[in-house]
Amino acid sequence: MSTMKAIVLEDLNQFSLKEVPIPRPKQGEVLIRMEAAPINPSDIVSLKGQYGIKKQLPFIPGLEGSGTVVESGGGLLGWSLVGKRVACYCDKGNGTWAEYVVASAKNCVKLTAEISTEQGACFFANPITAICFMDIIKEQRHQAVIQTAAASAIGKMLLRYCMHENIPIVNIVRRQEQVEMLREIGAPYILNSSDENFQQELRKLSVNLNATVAFDCVAGEMTGTLINAMCENSVVYVYGSLSRQNIGGIDPSALIFSNKRVEGLWLQRIMKEKGSISKWNIANRVLNLLPQVLKTDISKEFELGSLNDALEFYKKNMSSGKVLLKPKLIPSNNHVEGEGGILRLQIK
Structure with missing residues (x-):
């Protein structure tokens, strides 16, 4: 055989x-x-x-x-x-x-x-995830974006995509060398979560840029930090759990009085709900953007x-x-x- x-x-x-x-x-x-x-x-x-x-x-x-x-x-x-x-x-x-x-x-x-x-x-996991993120941003008419683990493969990809589309994006990392890495790409807004004034700076940028959507693959306390810092009518999409901890630290009043929410996001479920034509269109968008933007x-x-x-x-x-x-x-x-x-x- x-x-x-x-x-x-x-x-x-x-x-x-x-x-x-x-x-x-x-x-x-x-x-x-x-x-x-x-x-x-x-x-x-x-x-x-x-x-x-x-x-x-x-x-x-x-x-x-x-x-x-x-x-x-x-x-x-x-x-x-x-x-x-x-x-x-x-x-x-x-x-x-x-x-x-x-x-x-x-x-x-x-x-x-x-x-x-x-x-x-x-070709599939990260580029198509970035495409889905961008569709959410545009369909829900968000003016600015926040992302965690911004030095990851999908993080750098979404950064380049937002820069390509002229959409402000706040990039959260946890080490100084990652800050330098994103500066080389051209990121204008970078926050180090290890800095003492991280939460204050996050709140300031969220308000100044009117960032109403965040993509979070860290979870744990970070999800609560995002929700508490963001503007009214904001949403945090959790698509990973690098912290390996349960989500915590959310101020209930943010959900009740400020209309903020947390949602899970799984690429498999999103793609399963799309028809053949939509999938074909997404694949062609990746083909067009992959050599540079979604590399x-x-x-x-x-x-x-x-x-x-x-x-x-x-x-x-x-x-x-x-x-x-x-x-x-x-x-x-x-x-x-x-x-x-x-x-x-x-x-x-």
């Missing part, structure tokens, strides 16, 4: 590099030879069994990645992708931390020549067999950029043969 190397999560936080059968695509699916896959925060919580989508163990982790389609299970869309470089998204079944992955053809986007394999690997900083690359080192590096250097897993390709004596219009991967 034809096999490949893949990271297999056999129990929570227990994974290993194993030799497993190469999957076969069904109707509407394609087989992709993976070239790069990022480590996202959602992947890390998935390893712990804490992500919103629960998969049956054992499974191959990895939410997204990029590679070349080498086989179609059938269907016009799948056939049109064979031989093409694509970004892929795997929210069901096995994921992208493998040499090959099967994905729905609808969850693949053909990459343009301007988009590198590395940028394509990070991802890449800090380091690791082979699949070095996942422990990759995870350790990522946890210690999350502000430096994304960590990519680069699957080691199966030896070159493999070839692809056509069969009745459906390509079959033949492993000798």
